[in-house]
Amino acid sequence: KQEVTQIPAALSVPEGENLVLNCSFTDSAIYNLQWFRQDPGKGLTSLLLIQSSQREQTSGRLNASLDKSSGRSTLYIAASQPGDSATYLCAVQGGATNKLIFGTGTLLAVQP
Amino acid sequence: GAVVSQHPSWVICKSGTSVKIECRSLDFQATTMFWYRQFPKQSLMLMATSNEGSKATYEQGVEKDKFLINHASLTLSTLTVTSAHPEDSSFYICSAPGTGALEQYFGPGTRLTVT
Numbered sequence: 070k071q072e073v074t075q076i077p078a079a080l081s082v083p084e085g086e087n088l089v090l091n092c093s094f095t096d097s098a099i100y101n102l103q104w105f106r107q108d109p110g111k112g113l114t115s116l117l118l119i120q121s122s123q124r125e126q127t128s129g130r131l132n133a134s135l136d137k138s139s140g141r142s143t144l145y146i147a148a149s150q151p152g153d154s155a156t157y158l159c160a161v162q163g164g165a166t167n168k169l170i171f172g173t174g175t176l177l178a179v180q181p
Numbered sequence: 182g183a184v185v186s187q188h189p190s191w192v193i194c195k196s197g198t199s200v201k202i203e204c205r206s207l208d209f210q211a212t213t214m215f216w217y218r219q220f221p222k223q224s225l226m227l228m229a230t231s232n233e234g235s236k237a238t239y240e241q242g243v244e245k246d247k248f249l250i251n252h253a254s255l256t257l258s259t260l261t262v263t264s265a266h267p268e269d270s271s272f273y274i275c276s277a278p279g280t281g282a283l284e285q286y287f288g289p290g291t292r293l294t295v296t
Binding site for chain 1: 187215217223224225226227230272274276284285286287288289290292
């Protein structure tokens, strides 16, 4: 059974810092991995999707990497801003079912 | 991009009543939709996979008779919480895969509070 864990569970940083969020998964037979952002009481916003054949994806200040063999992904946020404050979720999709298994989430607070 | 809507965005109901939540794909067709539940400060847990024209597939531990799913068209799936109890209070989110089946598009969620 696939299990997805995120570390740290919560993170507070001053504005301007670069930071790394970690995601690990137990079954490396994944189809792709996605990073999402969730604001309080809201739905999900897709940030980046990495296919299993890819090593990383970049969008603006965000960079996500994937090491499938070790079951790990990282989300790097450069020059953090207060508007980045949210919960960040990673999710893996395996096989042909399109089901997403979500991680435990990291609650990020960027202090102005 | 593809848009998924949910209705209502929030609902308060009394214990013992039933509540229906709608999930619609607005500009694409979805033969499959997924229903998730999220308790406060927890991650999303997949409840069931809704299949257009056939029965839904429920995850282990989810009561199919309590959470009724109907996927009657290619753009609409409904989740009915029957005989709701306070412990059913949660944030319910649906999603649908895009045409390329790589990405999933999420609805804005429905906050259910059972009093």
